[in-house]
Amino acid sequence: MHPTLTTILISFIVLTPLLGGGALYLLRKSSIGLKERLITVSTLIPLIITAFLYGPLRRGEELQKTFDLLPPLGLSYRVDILGFYMLLLFVFFGFVVSIYAQQYMKGDKKADRFFACMLLALGGCYGVALAGDFFTFYLFFEFMSLMFFVLVIHHQTEASLKAGLKFLFMTITAGVALFLSAVIILRETGSLALGQGGLVTEASPLALLAFCGFMVAFGTKAALVPLHFWMPDAYARAPLPAAVISSAIMLKTGAYGMLRVFGDVYGFSFLAGAGWAQPLIYLASLSILLGSAIALVQDDLIRRLAYSGIAQVGYIILGISLLQEAAVAGAVYHIMAHAFMKGTLFLCAGAVIRGMGTRKISEMKGAGHQMPGVMLCFSAAALTAVGMPPFNVFISKWYLSLGALEEGMPVLVGVLLVSSFLNAAYYLPIAIQAFFGVPAGHGDGQEEEEAFRQTAAARGEGQGDFKAGSWKTALPILILTIGCGAFGLLAVNWPLEIVKAGVKAFF
Amino acid sequence: MDFLKDTGFSLIPPVIILLPLAFSFLVPFLKKRKESTRDLTAVFFAGITFFLSALLYLKAGEEAAFFALPGFLGWGLNFSVGPLGAFFTLLSSFIWFLAVLFSLTYMGHEHARPRYYAFLSLTQAGCLGVFLAGDLFSLFIFFEVMSLASYALVVHTETEEAMEAGRLYLFLGVAGGLSLLTGILLLNSFTGSVSLAPLFQDMTAPAYMRYLTAGFLLLGFGIKAGMAPVHIWLPKAHPVAPSPASALLSGIMIKTGAYGILRVAAQAFAPETGGFLGSTSSNLGFVILWTGIATMFMAAFIALFQTNIKRILAYSSVSQMGYILMGVGCAAYLGPEGPMGFTGTVFHIFNHAFFKAGMFMMAGAVYARTHELDLDHLGGLWRKFPVTSLCFAVAACGIAGVPGFNGYASKTLLHHAVEEAAHQGSQIFLYAEKIFVITSALTVCYILKLTLGVFFGPEREDRGQVGPEPLLEKLVFGLFAAAVILAGVFPKFLLTSVIIPLTEGFGFDPYRVNYLEKLDFWARPDLLAIGTALSLGVIFYLFFSKTGLFYRHPPRWLSIESLLYTPLVRGTVLVYTLLGSSLERGVDKAYVKPGPWFTSLFSRTAAWESKAAGFFTEVALKQASRMYTGIGSGLDHLFEVIYVQSGIPFKALARRLAYFDAVTLTRAGQAAARLSVGIQDKIYSRWCRLASCYDAKLHRLMRRTFVAFIKADYDTKGDPFYQMINPMNYNFDLVVVWLVLLVILLLGVR
Numbered sequence A: 001m002h003p004t005l006t007t008i009l010i011s012f013i014v015l016t017p018l019l020g021g022g023a024l025y026l027l028r029k030s031s032i033g034l035k036e037r038l039i040t041v042s043t044l045i046p047l048i049i050t051a052f053l054y055g056p057l058r059r060g061e062e063l064q065k066t067f068d069l070l071p072p073l074g075l076s077y078r079v080d081i082l083g084f085y086m087l088l089l090f091v092f093f094g095f096v097v098s099i100y101a102q103q104y105m106k107g108d109k110k111a112d113r114f115f116a117c118m119l120l121a122l123g124g125c126y127g128v129a130l131a132g133d134f135f136t137f138y139l140f141f142e143f144m145s146l147m148f149f150v151l152v153i154h155h156q157t158e159a160s161l162k163a164g165l166k167f168l169f170m171t172i173t174a175g176v177a178l179f180l181s182a183v184i185i186l187r188e189t190g191s192l193a194l195g196q197g198g199l200v201t202e203a204s205p206l207a208l209l210a211f212c213g214f215m216v217a218f219g220t221k222a223a224l225v226p227l228h229f230w231m232p233d234a235y236a237r238a239p240l241p242a243a244v245i246s247s248a249i250m251l252k253t254g255a256y257g258m259l260r261v262f263g264d265v266y267g268f269s270f271l272a273g274a275g276w277a278q279p280l281i282y283l284a285s286l287s288i289l290l291g292s293a294i295a296l297v298q299d300d301l302i303r304r305l306a307y308s309g310i311a312q313v314g315y316i317i318l319g320i321s322l323l324q325e326a327a328v329a330g331a332v333y334h335i336m337a338h339a340f341m342k343g344t345l346f347l348c349a350g351a352v353i354r355g356m357g358t359r360k361i362s363e364m365k366g367a368g369h370q371m372p373g374v375m376l377c378f379s380a381a382a383l384t385a386v387g388m389p390p391f392n393v394f395i396s397k398w399y400l401s402l403g404a405l406e407e408g409m410p411v412l413v414g415v416l417l418v419s420s421f422l423n424a425a426y427y428l429p430i431a432i433q434a435f436f437g438v439p440a441g442h443g444d445g446q447e448e449e450e451a452f453r454q455t456a457a458a459r460g461e462g463q464g465d466f467k468a469g470s471w472k473t474a475l476p477i478l479i480l481t482i483g484c485g486a487f488g489l490l491a492v493n494w495p496l497e498i499v500k501a502g503v504k505a506f507f
Numbered sequence B: 001m002d003f004l005k006d007t008g009f010s011l012i013p014p015v016i017i018l019l020p021l022a023f024s025f026l027v028p029f030l031k032k033r034k035e036s037t038r039d040l041t042a043v044f045f046a047g048i049t050f051f052l053s054a055l056l057y058l059k060a061g062e063e064a065a066f067f068a069l070p071g072f073l074g075w076g077l078n079f080s081v082g083p084l085g086a087f088f089t090l091l092s093s094f095i096w097f098l099a100v101l102f103s104l105t106y107m108g109h110e111h112a113r114p115r116y117y118a119f120l121s122l123t124q125a126g127c128l129g130v131f132l133a134g135d136l137f138s139l140f141i142f143f144e145v146m147s148l149a150s151y152a153l154v155v156h157t158e159t160e161e162a163m164e165a166g167r168l169y170l171f172l173g174v175a176g177g178l179s180l181l182t183g184i185l186l187l188n189s190f191t192g193s194v195s196l197a198p199l200f201q202d203m204t205a206p207a208y209m210r211y212l213t214a215g216f217l218l219l220g221f222g223i224k225a226g227m228a229p230v231h232i233w234l235p236k237a238h239p240v241a242p243s244p245a246s247a248l249l250s251g252i253m254i255k256t257g258a259y260g261i262l263r264v265a266a267q268a269f270a271p272e273t274g275g276f277l278g279s280t281s282s283n284l285g286f287v288i289l290w291t292g293i294a295t296m297f298m299a300a301f302i303a304l305f306q307t308n309i310k311r312i313l314a315y316s317s318v319s320q321m322g323y324i325l326m327g328v329g330c331a332a333y334l335g336p337e338g339p340m341g342f343t344g345t346v347f348h349i350f351n352h353a354f355f356k357a358g359m360f361m362m363a364g365a366v367y368a369r370t371h372e373l374d375l376d377h378l379g380g381l382w383r384k385f386p387v388t389s390l391c392f393a394v395a396a397c398g399i400a401g402v403p404g405f406n407g408y409a410s411k412t413l414l415h416h417a418v419e420e421a422a423h424q425g426s427q428i429f430l431y432a433e434k435i436f437v438i439t440s441a442l443t444v445c446y447i448l449k450l451t452l453g454v455f456f457g458p459e460r461e462d463r464g465q466v467g468p469e470p471l472l473e474k475l476v477f478g479l480f481a482a483a484v485i486l487a488g489v490f491p492k493f494l495l496t497s498v499i500i501p502l503t504e505g506f507g508f509d510p511y512r513v514n515y516l517e518k519l520d521f522w523a524r525p526d527l528l529a530i531g532t533a534l535s536l537g538v539i540f541y542l543f544f545s546k547t548g549l550f551y552r553h554p555p556r557w558l559s560i561e562s563l564l565y566t567p568l569v570r571g572t573v574l575v576y577t578l579l580g581s582s583l584e585r586g587v588d589k590a591y592v593k594p595g596p597w598f599t600s601l602f603s604r605t606a607a608w609e610s611k612a613a614g615f616f617t618e619v620a621l622k623q624a625s626r627m628y629t630g631i632g633s634g635l636d637h638l639f640e641v642i643y644v645q646s647g648i649p650f651k652a653l654a655r656r657l658a659y660f661d662a663v664t665l666t667r668a669g670q671a672a673a674r675l676s677v678g679i680q681d682k683i684y685s686r687w688c689r690l691a692s693c694y695d696a697k698l699h700r701l702m703r704r705t706f707v708a709f710i711k712a713d714y715d716t717k718g719d720p721f722y723q724m725i726n727p728m729n730y731n732f733d734l735v736v737v738w739l740v741l742l743v744i745l746l747l748g749v750r
Helices: A003-026 A032-058 A079-104 A111-130 A132-157 A160-189 A204-223 A230-237 A240-266 A267-275 A278-296 A301-321 A325-356 A372-386 A392-406 A410-433 A444-456 A472-487 A493-503 B012-030 B035-062 B083-111 B113-132 B138-156 B160-193 B209-224 B231-240 B241-268 B280-304 B310-339 B339-370 B386-400 B405-425 B429-455 B469-490 B491-503 B510-517 B523-546 B561-591 B593-664 B667-710 B720-723 B730-748
Strands: A063-067 A075-079 B064-071 B078-082
Touching: A003 A032, A003 A063, A003 A075, A003 A111, A003 B429, A003 B510, A032 A063, A032 A111, A075 A079, A075 A111, A075 A132, A075 A160, A079 A111, A079 A204, A079 A240, A079 A325, A079 A472, A079 A493, A111 A132, A132 A160, A132 A204, A132 A230, A132 A240, A160 A204, A160 A230, A204 A240, A230 A240, A240 A267, A240 A301, A240 B083, A240 B491, A267 B469, A278 A301, A278 A410, A278 B561, A301 A325, A301 A392, A301 A410, A301 A444, A325 A372, A325 A392, A325 A472, A325 A493, A372 A410, A372 A472, A392 A410, A392 A472, A392 B160, A410 B160, A444 B083, A472 A493, B012 B035, B012 B064, B012 B113, B012 B231, B035 B064, B035 B083, B035 B113, B078 B083, B078 B138, B078 B429, B083 B241, B083 B339, B083 B469, B083 B491, B113 B138, B113 B241, B138 B160, B160 B209, B160 B231, B160 B241, B209 B241, B209 B280, B209 B310, B231 B241, B231 B310, B241 B280, B241 B310, B241 B339, B280 B310, B280 B429, B310 B339, B310 B405, B310 B429, B339 B386, B339 B405, B339 B469, B339 B491, B339 B510, B386 B405, B386 B429, B405 B429, B405 B469, B405 B491, B405 B523, B429 B523, B469 B491, B491 B510, B561 B593, B593 B667, B593 B730
Parallel strands: none
Antiparallel strands: A063 A075, B064 B078
16 A cells, blocks of 8 residues: 555544544434444444554554644654554454444433544544554543543433543543653653653653653553542443443553553663562552452442453553563453453443343342343353453463563462452352353243243333344444454464564563 | 373364364254254264274374464463373263263253253363363363363252352362462473473472472362362262262362372472482372371261262262372372372272262162152162162272272272382371271271162162163163273283373383282282271271261361361451452542542632632722822812812902902002902912812822832833823733732622
8 A cells, every 4th residue: 555545544543433423413413324324434444444554564664654733743643563453452342332332322312422422532542542652642542531521421410420520530630640741751851752662761750750640640541549449430320332442442541551651651671670660560469459359349230340340450550560571461462351351241231231120230140041142241251351261361361470470479470360269259150140040940941031031021121222132232242252262262363463573572 | 301202193182172062062053953862962972072082092002192282372282192191081081971871861850951961061071171181281271161161060950059069169160270370380480381291300499489389289189189178169069960960070070180180299290310209299299198098088987977878979089089199199209119109099090980970870860760869768779770779789899999899909009009108108108008998997888878778778768669770871880880890800901901001101110010010909918908998897887877876967067168168268258348348438438538628628728818818908909099099088188178278368358358449449449459359360270270280290190009000110101191091001910910809809899
C-alpha cells in the first residue's frame, strides 16, 4: 500500500467511531435498523483497517505521522508492534461489544445517547493506542474518560450519578497528574515522543515527581489499590456494555500507558537501576490479594467481577513492575487474556442477569439449566480466571511466575497461586451452582424445569426485550469464549509471538 | 536426557488422548439418539483406547514413543512414553474399559447419563495423559484436566452430601494443582528443565529450596494420592460418586498421585551416581516411607469402624495407598538399591487397581438393586448375587493377601522392601515393619467384616426379588476375579516379564534387579509373615465382633478434619472475608469521608471569606467612602456656611443703607443705594465665583481620588470628561477588583 494511503487510512481508525458517534446523534430520529448498522459499521471499519496494518508492520515499515493540529506539539500517531497489539485488542473488543450492546440496550429510551457516547469513548481508546507521543495520548485519554463518565451516569439514578461523580473526580485527578508529568518530561527532556527508548537518562527529583504523577494517572485508570475505589461502583451502576468496555479496553489503556512510561519515557534498565518501580510490586501484590478478598464477599455478580478485575489488573502491573522480559511478556499477554476472560464473564453475566432477572449470585442457582450455553461459556471463562491449563491466563501466569523466579522473588509466585485459588473460590461456585445441586429433574422430567421457569417468571423476571438466544448475544459470547482457550491450543500462539516481539523492543 | 535420545516418533500417544476427548465432545450430539447408540459408542471408544494402549505398550517395550507439540500453551506439550508410562496407560485403559461396560448396567438408575459419559471420557483423557506425558509441565496439564473433569463424576448424584464432598474434592484438587505448579516452576527455575529424568545433578539451588520444591511437588501429588494428612477428601468423595466412577477414582485416579511421587522422589531428585544415602531423594524417601506407614495404619484402623460399604472401601483405598507410598518411599530411600520397593509399588498398584475397582463395582451392583449401602441392613446376599459374592470373596482374598491371590505377591515384595530399608538404612524401619504386619492384620479384619456382613450371614431385611445378575456384570466381575487369581498364582511370571522391565530409566543397580528376578514368592518366611497377619486378622475380627467394638463409632471431633482442617479453613475464610468486607467498606469510607470534611472545610473557608469580605466592605470600603463623602459634604457645608454667613452682614448693611438712603437723601441716597447695591452685587458675585471655584476644585479632587482607585498612574490623558470615559485610563485589574468588591458588597448588603 502507498505510504500516504496508509497514513490516511490509519486516521480513519480514530475518525470512524467519532464520525459514527456524531452521525448517530444526527440520525436519532431514524429507524433502529439504520442506527444499528451505523454502529456496526463504525466499529467494523477500524477493525478492518487495523487488520491491514499487520502486513506493513511485519515488513518493518515505519507507521508514524504528525499532524499540526494543535501547535506547538501537534497530534501524532505511531504504530509499533506493541501499539498494534493493543490497537487490535481495542478495535476487536469495540466491535464485539458494540454488537452485544445493540441487543442489550434494546428498549432503553436513551440508547442513542449511550451509543453515541460509546462510539466517542471507543474513538478515544483507539486514539490512545495509536498515540505517537504523550501529548496525543493525554488528549485521547481525557476524552475517553469524559465520554465514559456519560456512560456511567446513563441510568441517571441517584446511585449512578454518585458513582459517576466519584469516577469524574478520580479521572480528573488522573488527568491532572498525567498533564503535570507530561509537562515535566517535556521540560526536562524536550520531547514527549514514544518509541525513542528512555527519554529520561538521569534520576532527578523532578523525574521522580513525574514518575509518581504517571503512576497516579495510570494507576487510577487501571484501578490499582488504593486508587481503585471508583471502579466497583461505576461498573455496578453503568449499563453492562459500558462495564465491558471499561474492563476490556479502558483499564488496559492504564496498563498500556504504564508500559509506555516504563519502556519509552524512562526505560526498563533505567528504572531497574533507580528502583522506583519497587513500591509498585507491593501495591500490585496488594491489589491481587485484596481484590480477591473483597470479591469473595460480594453477592452482586457485577461487583464480584469488578473486584476480581482489580486483582487481575494487579497481575499486569506486577508483571510490568518486575522489569524483567518474561514477566513483562506475561503481563502484556495477560492484557489480552484478561480482556477475553473478563469480557466473556461480563457478557455471560449480562445474559444471565437479564435471563434470571437478578444480579444476586445466591439467586442464580440452576442458571445452567435455563441457559446452558451461556453458563458453559461462563464456566469456561471461570476456569480461565483460575488459570487452568489450556486457557490463556495459564500462559500469562506461567510467564509471570518465570519472570518472578528469574528476579529471585519466589514469594510472588505464591501470591499468584494464592490468587488463583481465590479465583477458584469465588468463580467456581457460580459455575457449580449453575449446573449442579439444583436437579434438572431426574430422568428427563421437563416438569421441574418448567416449574423453575414459571417461578422465575412469577417473580416478575421476564426476559424483557433481551433475548439470550439472539445471535447478537450468542455470537459475541461464543467468540470471546473461543478466544479464552484457542490461542493456547494453536501450534503457534501468535498473540504470544507478537507480545514477545513487542516486549523485546524494550530490552 | 539420554532416555530421550533413542526415542521413536509415534502418533499413538496423542491419539490415545484424543479418542476419549473426542467422545466427550461427541456426547452432546448423541443426546437426540437412542441411549443404546451412545452406550455402544462409549464402549467402542473405550475399547479402541484400550487396544491402542496395548499397541503402545508393545512398542514402548522396544523404544520410548515420542510426540511433541512445541507451541502448545507457549511452552510445548510433550509425550514420551517409556515402559512404565505405557504399563500404567494399559492398566488404566483396561480398567476404564471394564468400568464403561459396568456403567451400561449400573447407570440405568441414575439421572443425567449424557453428562456422566461425557465427563467420564474427559477424565479418562486427563488420566491417561498423566501417564503419557513426557515432562512435568504436560503431566500437570493432564493432571488438572483429570481433577476438574472428575469433579462432575463426584457430584453426579447432586445430593447435599455429594455437593459437600465435591466442594472439598474440588478445592483440595485446585490447591493440589497449584502446589504442583509451584513445584514445577521452582524445579524449572533451579534446573532449567521439567523433564521426567534425573535432574538432581543440574540443581543449583540451596538445600532448603530443594526440599521446598520437593515439598510442593509431594503435596500436589499427595493430595491426589490420598496421602495421610491430606487424604480427607477421599473417604468423602469416593463413596458419593456413582459406583463405576468410584471404582475408577480408587482404582486408577489416585494412582496418578503415586505415579507422580514415584517420578519425583525416585527419579527427578535421585542422584545419578552413588552416594544415595543422605541425599535429597533418600531423605525424601524417608519422609514418604513414614507417611505411607502412617497412612496405611490410620486408614485401616478407621475402616474398622465404618458401616457404609463404600466408605470402608474408600478408607481401604487410603490404607492401600499407604502401602504404595511406603514402596515409593523405600525405592527413593535406598536409591539404586531400591528396586524391591519400586517393583512392590508397581505390582501393588496393578493389584489394587483390580481388586479395589472390582469391589467398588460389586458394591455398586448391590446398591443398584437394593438401594442400600449400610452393613447394618445388609447380609446374606450370596443367594441373590451368587456370582457377585464369589467374585467379591476372591477380591477380598486378594486385598487380604491370602497366598494364591494377587495381594499376597505385592505385599510380600513390599514387606521385603521395608526389611531392606531397615537392614541397609536406619534400624528405625524395624518398627515400620511391625506396623506393616499389624496393618495387614487390620486389613484382614475389616475385609472380613465387610464380606461377611454383606454377602454372608443372616439376611437382615427381606428384599423380595431383586432380580438376576445381568450377564454383562457377571462377565466384568469374572474378569476382575480372574485377574486377581491369575496374578496371585503366577506372580513370578508377572514380575519377571512385565514389572522388572519397568525399572528402566530409574538407575537401579543391575545386581539388585538380578536378585529380584531370582526371588521366590513361596519362601517359608514370607508365608509365615502373611500367615501371622492373617491369623492376627481373624483373631481381631473375632474379638471385635464378640465385643461389639465394630459398632463403637469414634467421636466426631476425634478426626483430623474437625481437629485441624475445619477450624483452620473456617478461621482463614472468616478472617479473609472479614478483611474483604471491611476493606470494601473501609476503603470507600476512607475516600468518601474526607469528602464531607473537605466540603465543610470549604464552606468554613467560604464563611471566613465572606466574613473577611464583609469586614472589608464594612470597615475599609464603607469607612473610606464615608470618609470621602464626609470630607466632601463637610467642605461643601463649610463653604455654604461661609458663603451664607458672609453674605448676611453685607445684605443687612445694604438694606440699612437703602433704608437710610430712602429716609434721608432720595437722589443721593438712591445713587448711593444703586452704588452700594452694585458694589454689593459685585462682591457677592465674586464670592460666588470663588465659592464655585472651590467647589469645582473639590470635585476634581474627588474625581482624582476615584480615578486613583481604578487607575495605575495619575498622569491622565485628554480632557476631564474624556478622562472619565477614556478606557485608556483605566487599569482593568483594578476595575475588576473593585467590581468584585462591589459585587461582594452588594451580596453582603443583601
